Amino acid sequence: MDSTCFNTAQRHSCQMMNPDLFKPPADLRQAGQPSKPNRSKTEQIRPELAQLVVDTKTGRSYSKGKLLGKGGFARCYEMTDLANNKMYAVKVIPQSRVSKPHQRDKITNEIELHKTLQHKHVVKFSHHFEDQDNIYIFLELCSRKSLAHIWKARHTLTDPEVRYYLRQIISGLKYLHSKGILHRDLKLGNFFVNENMELRLGDFGLAAKLETVEQRKKTICGTPNYLAPEVLNRQGHGTESDVWSLGCVMYTLLCGNPPFETLDLKETYKCIKEVRYSLPPSLSPAAQKLISAVLQKNPSDRLTLDQILAHEYFSKGFTPDKLPPSACVMVPELNPPSPAKKFFTKMAKSLFGKKKSKVEKNPTEEKEDISKLVSGMMKHSISRQISYKTVGVNETTSPAGQLASSGPLDTPAEEESRKSVSRSFKGTVASSTEVCEDALTPAAVAEAAMNALNSCLSTMPAASKNPPCLVKPKPFVWVTKWVDYSNKYGFGYQLSNQNVGVLFNEGTHLSLCDQRRTVHYCLTNNKHFTFQANALPEQLQNQKHIVELMANYMEQNLMEGGDLGCDERPSPGACPLLLQWMKTDHALVMLFNNGSLQVNFYTDHTKVILSKLSDSYVLTYISRERLSSSYPLSVLGERGSSPELRHRLRYVTQLLQHYASA
Incomplete structure (x- = not known):
């Protein structure tokens, strides 16, 4: 056990890692995990990071924002470049944590590896520098945090959502494997989500170059619930170990908990080695088949990444092109695209989806292109959220x-209900009323x-x-x-x-104003009411x-x-x-x-x-x-x-x- 890499005192976090996620109900140390070493007072009390961080070599200044995440090795902050207002997620590693040569080498290797990666579904590395107190690694900011945060808020996700995220994970993972890189720590906390709900694979602190079977590292590293049997048996890491972890991720998202999680770490390891887990009947048959085909004890028996994408779970199931931000906290409403939707998507790519041409179109050509695009949208009713042309009295x-x-007129019941609400406000609790007939x-x-x-x-x-x-x-x-x-x-x-x-x-509208002390309410007939919130x-x-x-x-x-x-x-x-x-x-x-x-x-x-x-x-x-x-x-x-x-x-x-x- 002394060579395990999941002890939080030995691990460093990337971006918005939540160290509390995936922790079994019983403390891992009770199950045989080595206790954290005693630290000196200087190690225990970290100096507060300055509000302004300056790169002395370039002269650029960065303003510290909110804390995004922390681990035993590093903290991650939101930082803004004051020269252009660009925002980053910055991993801050105290120099005291890399005082030994092997610690410094580990950070250097992570930086050098991450610098070489350029892929849509991999967290972008920007730059790094250090001063006498810290090492600063500047990364792409993913404002919607990670899949771990989404999982914590939602507990389980739907099949279309899981397909949506897995496709992006597999895309990033295929890229890494093609470059001979193993991630070795695939888990929900290392899949980051940006403002557009696009997934980015991050945290390369445990990543390593792919080696032959004889040369493979025998170190047990990763997150306990996601370790493959061959890793626990010290047979080394291969691409199949990342695939195993991917299967655990899929199971966790669909079922609400990792497949081999128990109250005792030794028991968890035993379940992994014996591949002992249960498939809830609530899972679709295709999902059960795919998980079973991935969580195979023998690495050579597992599906490859391409075989996973070709599986019926993906080929016969709907995968949305994108997810709404509300999917971070609630079940989204997803509908398979119609032929008209596909038509508009194709047309839209001609306007926004390609790189700018070096030869600029003249205004007439540009106007015709836009007109075709928009008229196509209106003709096929694509993504139309227009439900009325005007707001008038008695019109919902x-x-x-x-x-x-256009929306229909109120039914008699709706009309009476609306009038009843209006009557109940009039002359009583409303501090002001107004009918905007010329609104x-x-x-x-x-x-x-x-x-x-x-x-x-x-x-x-x-x-x-x-x-x-x-x-x-x-x-x-x-x-x-x-x-x-x-x-x-x-x-x-x-x-x-x-x-x-x-x-x-x-059709009604309610606003909280003046620091939520005042409430403005508007009925569908443009009658406005103002209340004190209390x-x-x-x-x-x-x-x-x-x-x-x-x-x-x-x-x-x-x-x-x-x-x-x-x-x-x-x-x-x-x-x-x-x-x-x-x-x-x-x-x-x-x-x-x-x-x-x-x-x-x-x-x-x-x-x-x-x-x-x-x-x-x-x-x-x-x-x-x-x-x-x-x-x-x-x-x-x-x-x-x-x-x-x-x-x-x-x-x-x-x-x-x-x-x-x-």
């Missing part, structure tokens, strides 16, 4: 996941924005870059975070002044609770969409209401009752915000680097913009045109 709104172009409709907001953009684009001269932006744009409210839970409740969003709102599926009617408590749940989820799991660089913060009292939201495969469009419009592009996280100020518009563009620039729309029309921004403005305009004519 249901913007969640419906393909109907803007989604169609009016879309049409006004479309006309303004068309006017701008029609006069816009060719330019290679954007004009100088406003030095200090006036503060305005925009959406910094959002979550689509329309399969059950509605669409939630957080504004830049920290107010949070949800547009519910039945005096909210009983009828609205459930909706308020849902808004709070979404707010907490966004606070804990989502990063803000960029930095506008305004000296002033928008007024906390400003609370524009979301009138409607629409989604394509590449963008989210949000229309607000103050005449503003926001479009978020998924692939590169750029954003276009059109703010209505008096009788004119100000356009704010948030770039891939999360940096913002604001311009009066009239200035862009006179001076031109970069091809990147012009391309997005044309896409938005075409989308609004087809929406207005739908």
Whole structure:
């Protein structure tokens, strides 16, 4: 046992490792694990990492953010490069932990190995440096943490989700094996998930070069529940050992616990060596067959990675192209794609999915391409979340996941229920009521924005870059975070002044404002009510609770969409209401009752915000680097913009045109 590598005092963590996950109910030391060595006081009390870290060789400065994870060997922090606001996950290893040559060699080997890896499903290595206190390893930041965090919140996942994650793990693993690298520590905590719900394989602290059977390392290293029989029997590591761990991962995600987990570590090892585990009847037959074919005692009897992908579990089962962020904490609603969906995906790749051509298309060709794409989307009703054209008296709104172009009128029962709610508020607990008979409709907001953009684009001269932006744009409210839970409740969003709102599926809207002290509620007939949060009617408590749940989820799991660089913060009292939201495969469009419009592009996280100020518009563009620039729309029309921004403005305009004519 003295050569095991899973003792937390001997292991270092990568990115957001959670050391408490997979720990058996009984402490492992009671089952024979060696106790942690006594440490000196200097080792036990680590000095606090400075708020500002400077690379003396390059002169670059990094601001320390929140702690992402920690282990016995290292800590991982979120850090921001102050030169460009780029964010990283930074593994910080104290120099005191690598004072011995073999410890230093281990870190050096990890760095040198990780530097050579370039793959979509492997955590990106950026750079590293050290000072007298620490070694700093800068890695790709995966904002949705790891599969271990998702597993902890969900306990079990559905078959389509497991297929989705396994495909990406296998893709990354095939890449490693093709380069002669064994990971040797595959577990949920080492599969990181980025903002787009894409998986990245990380933590190469135990990775090693593939060797012949005679040369294979006989060290027992990895996580106890995921160790292969040949590793425990000191027969060495091969690619088959990683495949075994993959089978354990699949079992854990589907069943809620690792296959060989027991209360006693020795018993766990015995179960692994004897391949003694049970398959719950709740598993699909295909899943049971695949797990059985992977968890074979003899390494040569196990399926290869290619054979796993060819198995009926994958070939006959639906795998989603992507998962919604809500899948981190709840079961997502997943539907197999229709032929129309496949058509639109193919069309969309022609616009967003390829590298930029060195020869830029002329505006006419570009406009025709975008028009074909958007009209194809509207024609085939792809990803349409438009459920009404206007909001009027006695007209319901249901913007969640419906393909109907317009919502039906209230049924008599719904109408009476709505009137009853309205009567119960009137003249009692509501501090103010207002009927906005001349309120803007989604169609009016879309049409006004479309006309303004068309006017701008029609006069816009060719330019290679954007004009100088406003030095200090006036503060305005925009959406910094959002979550689509329309399969059950509605669409939630957080504004830049920290107010949070949800547009519910039945068309009502509830917002928590002024640091959640005030509640704004809007009925489908545009009648608004304002309450103090501590005096909210009983009828609205459930909706308020849902808004709070979404707010907490966004606070804990989502990063803000960029930095506008305004000296002033928008007024906390400003609370524009979301009138409607629409989604394509590449963008989210949000229309607000103050005449503003926001479009978020998924692939590169750029954003276009059109703010209505008096009788004119100000356009704010948030770039891939999360940096913002604001311009009066009239200035862009006179001076031109970069091809990147012009391309997005044309896409938005075409989308609004087809929406207005739908």
